[in-house]
Amino acid sequence: MSAIDELYQEMIIEHNRNPRNFRTIDDATHTAEGFNPICGDHFHVYLTVDAEGRIEDIAFEGKGCAISKASASMMTQILKGKTETEARELFDQFHKLATGELDPDQQGKDLGKLAVFSGVSKFPARVKCAVLSWHTMSSALDHVKVISTE
Amino acid sequence: MTSTSTLQAAAGAPAATRYDVQRVRAQFPALAQTIYENKPLVYLDNAATTLKPTPVVDVIAKHYAMEASNIHRGLHYLSERATQAYEGARRRVAGFINAESEAEIIFTSGTTAAINLVALGHEALLRKGDEIVISHMEHHSNIVPWQMLRDRLGVVLKVVPINDDGELILEAYEKMLSPRTRIVSMNYVSNSLGTVNPIKAVVDAARAAGAITLVDAAQAVSTRPVDVQALGCDFLAFSGHKLFGPTGVGVLYGRRERLEAMPPVFGGGDMIANVTFDKTTYNTIPHKFEAGTANIAGVIGLGRAVEYVQALGLGPIAEHEADLLGYATQRLSDVPGVRIIGTAGDKVAIISFIVGDVHAHDVGSILDQDGVAIRAGHHCTQPVMDRFGVPATARASFSIYNTRTDVDALVSAVTKVKDLFG
Structure with a gap:
């Protein structure tokens, strides 16, 4: 598979076209806004976290490239039902996957389908696209309202 | 074109x-060169920066290898050689944009620094309610320095609209000018749209209104002859790196009387005539605006790039x-x-x-x-x-x-x- 086909795997193209949980949550317990001033990607992430720290609901909306949008979409799928702690652990693993520090065949089995983002590691300029929504999610959990990545 | x-x-x-x-x-x-899997390089990012031709690379390497030394102050052979090369580049640039005198050429780190220099240099001349006019198609470097002045001084920043083709709406601009207009700063060529502005008309109208004019020519100088005297602008800025020269070097042209009236912004070595703890007298233009050791190799490279473009x-x-x-x-x-x-x-x-x-x-x-x-x-x-x-x-x-x-x-x-x- 060429590097570009590895980057734009069918699942990524599909999530870009039909993003899941692409909506707002009016009574969210945690929200944050993430943007990348260099490329203009801009997302809001909404979470409803229960008293036990479990993510009951998570959604996003905004504008960005296929990588950032698909990443946000698949993040919402995997995080629903997870605890805050699990969410942070997954972010750490996903970050390592995107930067090529984690081999999805050996480690990071928890990431499941998110392994399709391993191709991003060959495109250093696009790593920030893949991790933007994750940074935003983590900021929301930290009660930081606005974050920006470059 | x-x-x-x-x-x-x-x-x-x-x-x-x-x-x-x-x-x-x-x-x-x-x-x-070929990149990735034997793909020939097709370089179409010239509005961000141009590639550098061998003569420019060579002259920079030669400076560092053979004549690296400080300028304007050494009594020795190498310093004299470097000074001549540096001042030769200034003459070359003056000729390139038809400045009346090489004293009107100030070397900066680029267009951004040149625009900021003009903005800061006029801070003391601006009063609350004075107006600065830019266009909707400016690069951030010709927006933000004026916003910073606006926020400090309470001057008004007016933005000339553009039409659906990305052209300046000249009638709107002319209506925007007023007795309070102090500075009109506009790009000659838009870096994102490619639009060539009717810059002569813009300058003429601004002058008629008594405003100081600054032309951002970063995207223009590699594509068309630029003549500052024919344009009649007070200031004009461009970068070396979009003109086949090195990064980190640029030019601010300023009409002599404007430069003489403008206070220096950066203080330091080379920009002074005499320093005591009581009082400092400043050097003459252009040196008044070139504090500290300049990007000597960069300036020499820029001079060579200008020569290269002139030959083509x-x-x-x-x-x-x-x-x-x-x-x-x-x-x-x-x-x-x-x-x-x-x-x-x-x-x-x-x-x-x-x-x-x-x-x-x-x-x-x-x-x-x-x-x-x-x-x-x-x-x-x-x-x-x-x-x-x-x-x-x-x-x-x-x-x-x-x-x-x-x-x-x-x-x-x-x-x-x-x-x-x-």
Whole structure:
């Protein structure tokens, strides 16, 4: 598979076209806004976290490239039902996957389908696209309202 | 370049035979390389920065290897050589833009620093309620320094609108001028739209209103002859790196009386005549504005780049690029889903475009894998993106060494975007 086909795997193209949980949550317990001033990607992430720290609901909306949008979409799928702690652990693993520090065949089995983002590691300029929504999610959990990545 | 020549080019007229593009390409070793899996490099990011020809690289290497020394202060052989090369570059630049005197040429770190220098240099002359006029198509470097002044001094920043083709609305500009207008700062050529502004008319109207004029010529000087005396502007700024010269060096031209009236902004060595703890007297222009050890190698490289452009001739360059613009515009327009942003009648060879609803960064990555280097993003012109309702565009910008084959490679890669994203 060429590097570009590895980057734009069918699942990524599909999530870009039909993003899941692409909506707002009016009574969210945690929200944050993430943007990348260099490329203009801009997302809001909404979470409803229960008293036990479990993510009951998570959604996003905004504008960005296929990588950032698909990443946000698949993040919402995997995080629903997870605890805050699990969410942070997954972010750490996903970050390592995107930067090529984690081999999805050996480690990071928890990431499941998110392994399709391993191709991003060959495109250093696009790593920030893949991790933007994750940074935003983590900021929301930290009660930081606005974050920006470059 | 006029709209007529663009139309002729679009109709398929070949580039003028006297312009030998292969000979030009031979001077740019970067173009001879292949990238990724043996893809020839197709460099179409010239509006961000141009490649550097061998003579420019050589003269910089020669300075560092053989005559590295400080200027204006050494009594020794090397210092004298470096000073001569540095001041020779100043004369070369003065001639290039037809300044009346080389004393009107100040070397800066680039266009951004030059604009900031003018802004800061006029801080003491501005009063609350005074007006500064810019356009909607300015680079951030010609927006933010004025906003910073506005926020400090309470001056008013007025923005001239642009039409759907990305052209300045001149009538709106003229109505905007008032007795309170102190500074008009506008780009000659838009870096994101390619629009060539009617800059002479802009300057004339500003002068009639008694305003100081600053022309951002960063995107202009590599594409057309610029004559500061014919334009009648007070200040004009450009960078070396968009003119086949090194990064980190640029020029602020200022009319003598304006420069003499402007206080220095940076204090330090070289900009002084005499220093005591009680009082410092300043050096004459241009040195008054060049505090500290300059980017000596950069200035020498810029001088060589100017010489290189002069030898090619801006007339033949403009003709060559008009052909590429016409051909690329036509071929890209033929790709379904491609929309060109910036369709001014008078344009340089810069084409901003979007491919369906595919984000520009995805377009950029796909083109890059085919060896085609473009810029994707807002091009430091976010208000332009907002004006056209897009978050970002892909931008192909052509220069002296590009060919119709490069255009074909671009179009073929854009077609792959369509295939991948459906």
